Amino acid sequence: MRHSPLTRTSGSSVNNGRAPVPAFPRRQMLVLAICRICEPIAFMGIFPYVYFMIEDFHVTEDASRIAFYAGMVTSAFTFAEFSTGLLWGRLSDKIGRKPVLLTGLAGTALSVLVFGFAPNLTVALLARAIGGLLNGNMGVVQTTVTELVTNKEQQPRAYTIMPVVWCLGSIIGPMIGGALARPCISYPSLFSPGTIWDRYPYLLPNLFSAFIVLIGVVNGFLFLEETHSQKKMQRDRGLELGNWILDRIARFRRCAEPRDEKSKLKDREDEMQPLLDHDEQLPTYRTNDNTPANSPRLKSASAPTITQDVLDLTQSMEDVGVGFSKTFTRPVVLNIISFGILAFHTMTFDQLLPVFLATAPPKNRIEPSLPLKFVDGFNLDSKTVGIILSLQGAYQLLVNMFLVPRVLSRFGPLRSFRFIVVAYFLLYLLTPYLVLLPPAYRMIGLAIVLAWKCTFSTIVYPSNAILIADLAPSHLALGTINGVAASTASLCRAFGPTISGILYSVGLKTGYSGLAWWSSALVAIGGAIVGLRIPDPTVRSTPTPPSQDNAHDRDVEVAEQSQASGHAQANPRS
Structure with missing residues (x-):
């Protein structure tokens, strides 16, 4: 039976008879x-005006090809991000x-400044590529x-914050x-023609983005703690400066309280333990199929020499290139592939x-010639597009705050992920038909589609993030795993806009404006096939539920193995 946590004055909580939480x-x-x-402000801020920016560059007189070049601008960032992720x-x-993280933010600031001064498509592509190369965040x-x-019960809450x-x-971003x-067009009384704002009509929003990113760099330098289990022991002069500043402000507490070396070592040992603790699972989807007796992680964790075990693991990972075959297991690879496919069609x-x-x-x-042959668009200006995208973000915020934690706690990340990837193709199948609605109902249909899309995306990405964490073998390789996942997603995000831009242009010319959308539906079906093959990280191979008797036998076995290997005998659980 799970006991309610009790809050301690030290800032941690304990369960009766269990380890501190x-x-x-x-x-x-x-x-x-x-x-x-800072990053979504800079990244999403270009979407409302990128169509008009391509028009102003005069790279083509064919309006149907603007979507292709707009896709190139979007893909330049993600292609470069893939190469360095x-x-x-x-x-x-x-x-x-x-x-x-700080290097990535600095790269974003440089990128948006160059993009704001871009006089042609080449410089715009270069600016976006700089941002992708320097940003692996x-x-x-x-x-x-x-x-x-690190606590499983806190994961649904934590993974919805980002x-x-x-x-x-x-x-x-889109609103700004x-x-x-184009301030000289939107606000002619404030921005006169012939000024720098007329020569570089997209500089002003990028200056705003650069300022926001600068705030993020200063904030991270002063107040962000290192989380790497080994590097967190090193001195951080930026954090010291931040604490000094906060100490001068009476109403704020220190960002990081000083800890003695013993407590730091204890934290380090806790951080180095494997991600999967089979006794600690997300609430409401615990399973009786777990058999910790067969888990080598439990046996190693039972031994009192956890630090030596971790050091041995670190050395072995270095000897084989961070243990590629052991780190990228079949479930991890399936999850990364599914993440990449998801990134492809959502970015599209x-x-x-x-x-x-x-x-x-x-x-x-x-x-x-229905049901497939038709061409039309909404014909909205950049301000209206920006407002629509901002309203979409506002709805996503509400969904993240009130719906996502409840869905993940109720159904679990795997069930939520599988349901959404299976149903995603319907969204892309129906979206192009919005233009066939009567003008009075077009915006209503658009609102429904956007709510559908936002609900799906805000649930599926935290679900995938939790699955990556639960399937990863160790914290020591988590940066590498997430780096590969980020690179895969970046590559897919790079191809998505480029391919969809080509298909959209072809569709406009041939009379099938839904071609790009329907292609995304096919990709989503492929993602569903892969997503359904991801195993449940909480289910073990032997379905025998643990009991008190075999728990005792398990502890005796662990103690005997530890003694035989030269370790001190482990204490059995009560």
Whole structure:
């Protein structure tokens, strides 16, 4: 029977007769959230005006090809991010999470500044590529959250915070991007023609993004703690400076309380333990199929020489290239592939939607032939597109705050993930038919589709993140695993907008404007096939439920093995 945790004055909680449960790291999650929010503001901010930016570059006179070049601009970032994602993940395992996160933010700031001054498509593509090359934060942020929150019961809450932050950024970014782009046209009384704002009409929103990113860099440097189990022991002068500043402000407490070396060593040992603790599972989907007696992790954890075991594991991982075959097990690989497919079609939707909303009806109207042949668009301006994308982000925020934790706690990450990846294809199948609705009902249909899409995406990504954490063999390789996952997702996000842009242009020319959407539906079906093959990390191979008798036998076996190997005898559980 699970006992309710009791809050201790030290900031942790305990279960009666069980090991202490760490308190939820609210302060560090807030610091990490402030760092994280900078990126969606910069990334999503270009979507409302990228269609018009391509028009102003005059790279083509064919309006149907604008979607292709807009896809290239979006893909430049993700292609570059793919090429360095694994590098940043591996580097974070060697030098720590914090320096990699700060480098990524600095790269984002440089990228948006160059993008704002871009006079042509080539410079715009180069600017986006710079941001992708220098930013490997997608996987590193995920790793940091996993290392901050080690208790399984806190995972549903923790893994929804970063999506909430992304939603906030996706509200602010499109709203600012749509409102500040081309200020000489939108606000002629404030921004006169012939000024720098006329020469670089997309500089103003990017200056705003760069300022926000700068705030994130300063915040991370001063207040973000290192979470790497080995690097966290090193001195952090930035954190010391941040604590000094907070000490001068009476109403704030220190960001990180000083700890003696003994407590730091205890924390380090706790962090180094494997991610999967089969006795600690998410509530409401515990299983009786677990057999900890057959788990080598439980046996190793029972021994009092956990530190030596971890050091031996570290050495063996280094000897075989971070234990590639042991780290990237079949469940881990399946989850990474499923994550990549998910990234492909969700990014395709995000890139296609603003183009779809900005597309004007063709001058030479093609006679429709339902159910497949028709061409049309919403013909909205950049301000309206920005407002729609911001409202989408606001809805995602509400879903993340009130729905996602309940869904994950009620159904579990695997069941939630499987249901959504199976049902995703219907969204892409129906979206292009919005233009066939009567004008009075188009916006209502759009609202329904956006609510559908946002609900799915806000549940499926935290579910996948929890699965990655639960399937990973050890914290020591988590940065590498998330780096590979981030690189895979980046590659898929890179191909998604480019391929969808080509298909959308072809569809407009041939009279099948739904071609790109229906292609995404086929990709989503493939993702469903892979997603259904991901095993349940809480189910073990032998379905015999543990009892008190075999629990005693298990403890005796662990004690005997520890004694035989030269270790001290383990204490049996009461």
